Amino acid sequence: MILPRWLWAPCAFLLSVLLGLATSSILLLVVHQPVLQTYNAIFYGALGSWDALQSSLVFAEPIAFTGLAAAVAFRARVWNIGGEGQMVMGAFGAGLIALNTSMPYPFMLAAVVVCGVIWGAIWGFIPAALKVWLGVNEVLSSLMLNYVAIFWLDSLLYGPWRQPGGGWPFSAYFPDAARLPAIGSELDVGVVIAPVIALGLGALFRFTCWGFEISVVGNSHQAARYASISVSRITIMVMLLSGGIAAMAGIQQVCGSAGRLYVLVPGYGYLGILVSWLAGHNPLAVLLMAVFYGILLQGGTALQIAQIDPALVRIIQAAIILFALAGLTLASRYRPRPRSSTVDRA
């Protein structure tokens, strides 16, 4: 049986997930946990009902944004590890407007989102500028800027922006005009915006000159030089866009159901990197992988509610992801032999 080429990745992915589950089963058996019951709990907790699915999507939403952000940068082989910081600065930018100004509804929300995106883009621009003009490795600078962003927001939340009279590091609630419209009980419009951005990116990569330049730069700097494409220009533009999209993850978290600034749950920025790799930096696949990861996270929550050791939950998640990463890598590397006979060797 010969599978068509485009089916390899999905099949490899499914197979890897099954292998991951099989490996986890061995672990569960070793520690005397009921295997089927555990998996049942994951399934019902993450997919079993509309509420469960919604909870999974709540996890998936920020990951989708940071994943898309990572995909933009990685396509140009600009290693933006700063999704986390750009996300936090997005939340900061949103709070800056929401807490300090007042405007009628559509203008307020627009200003909040634009300000957040600009701050995310600034956080992307700094490592890009350091790289282009001073040759600083963007991996290190973007990573370090994550901590700057996190501690900056922390200092505001423990200081001037803390809700008057409150003991927790929360800001005051945003005015309603600054809130994202809700969909269902837990979700907001971010769940629609992410696919729109993904489609936009897909079109950008495939149908525009700029997308073509990104893929040239991502494949070979020498070829880019040869084609008179400025690697510096692409690096900066890509980091601005990447930072702006990552900021959406932060904006969505604070302007969604939370409705105020808080110390963001750490890790979504890094998960975006992972998800982008799983998706081969393809924006539409990033969405699917973000949902998949959301399901894993929500499944983990469900297991904890079912009194299973959280460490065990993490191990199951890690096993599945490792297998998926390996499976997808193998699927993209492996080439069928017969190809060489169809290509003339002369």
Add this chain to the structure above:
Amino acid sequence: MDFQNNEILLSSITKHFGPVIANDSIDLTLRRGEIHAVLGENGAGKSTLMNILSGVYSPDSGDIIINGEKVKFRSPWDAVCRGIGMVHQHFQLVEVFSVLDNILLGTTETSLRLNRSEAAARIEAVANEHRLHINPDALIWQLTVGQRQKVEILKLLYRGADLLLLDEPTSTLTPTEADELYLALRRLADTGKYVVFITHKLREVVATADQVTVLRRGRVVASMKKSDTTIAELGTMMVGSAIPPQRPIVARESDEIVLEVENANAFAEFEFSGLKGVTLQVRRGEILGIAGVAGNGQVELAEAIAGIRTLQQGGIRLNGVDITKSNALARMRAGLRFVPEDRLGMGLIPELNIIENVMLRDYREDSLSIGSWLNRRQARSRADALVQKYDVHTPSVDTPVRFLSGGNQQKILIGRELLPRPTALVVAQPTRGLDIAATRAVHDQLLDLRGSGAGIILISEDLDEILQLCDRVAVLYGGSVRGTWTRSEADRGVIGAAMGGHLMDAA
């Protein structure tokens, strides 16, 4: 039996790579004291055969018989132990080590203690015996390519090699160095070594070999004494049909200068030489050849003209217009195109398909994009047209370029650069690694362009190619031009000497 003690036999060696037969029941007889040339085009199976003989590959079937004894090599080390040593096309030397250390590296010394002076004396003895003198304390990076090759040979002899395999040994040498190598090989054969070299250069075979075996498509076409054959006959056997005569080159008529480089100075690429005051002129309908050994400024010169490397000093004019400050895009639009020598690193993107590679430098042009949107349909039809025009063998234009053979990749690269009918073209190493048919196709394209009145700079390490095609030849050595000769004055010996840095006369 006596003759068995002086023969190495390869008997019906067969090797498959997937569905491709690289070697199809090949027989080869090597005799002591003889220089044996294995002649064939790229892809004829020469390298596979040599890799089998040196233990890198094991054959699917067939035997290697040394002195009447069947041997099986499980690794290159087994072959080394049987006295078989290979000089690779790309030398296996540590650049920052001395000659002595490189020779000692990986030897079979049993004791842990390294006795340098004793080893140096032994090397000295070996070098004396074969007249291969090299200062053992010199560092490899200080040596010329020819000297490095001597170190490689010395290394094998020191390890007791009885059979020397050389893979395309003259491909990076100047003609003078090549002549020295031929002498050295002859001396080695005279002292009773087996010498085998693989090549696709007919002249080389005739210059040195005693015995010739011609391979084509993985089979032995013929094996004979050199004295029993001629260059023309060998060429026919290698290609499989008579080589069509070279197209006659009509003398140019114009004196109008298309491209002019004046006193160009550029910084060096890593370990290369940069440009030091290069001045060149190319006229309409003229091919100017740039001869020289790799690393003498060719890359810098080509990139500086194409506009992807900045000049520290000097100027470039295209059709009388100063383009020194223009970027690559402006130069392209002014009719200057460039075929870089690094085909897959710069000229093409192996992971992208043919359509995208055809767009690579021209996606901004009106026909391929509308505003900032790509016109992929137009790009596809352009790619289709190019594939058809140059007879590129490919399943489709959606195939990534890395799946194509070198010849087909080069057709796409040159086809793309010739499509906008350039008035000036810089082309570097256009036929490296191509077989004779593909080489001819490339040469025809260049001659057609020359016929249409364009000025062409042809940079090549292959002196034969340059002498065949060019109206004038300039030699680049150490980043500067060491003389220019017209077609009628061009003399292999003089040009070869200039390539090695020697000027024979004040030409």
